[in-house]
Amino acid sequence: MVNGLPILDAHLRWPGCELFVMGGLAALQVGPVSRNLRGAQIASDLIVDALTKPTIALSRAVT
DSSP states (O other): OBTTBOOOOTTSBOTTSSOBOOGGGGHHHHOGGGGSHHHHHHHHHHHHHHHHOTTTSOOOOOO
């Protein structure tokens, strides 16, 4: 956390899990536009890549 904002990976995913964030919480990665429509478009493009490309998905251990 930096000043109350989470440090996310390149696809706006919370470290260690499949939780994606947008809006103000993604401000460190998206920039100052994160709270408006352009920021939502940028964030959704990053998240869609992580959801549709299996090479970007987190590996899941099968137990």
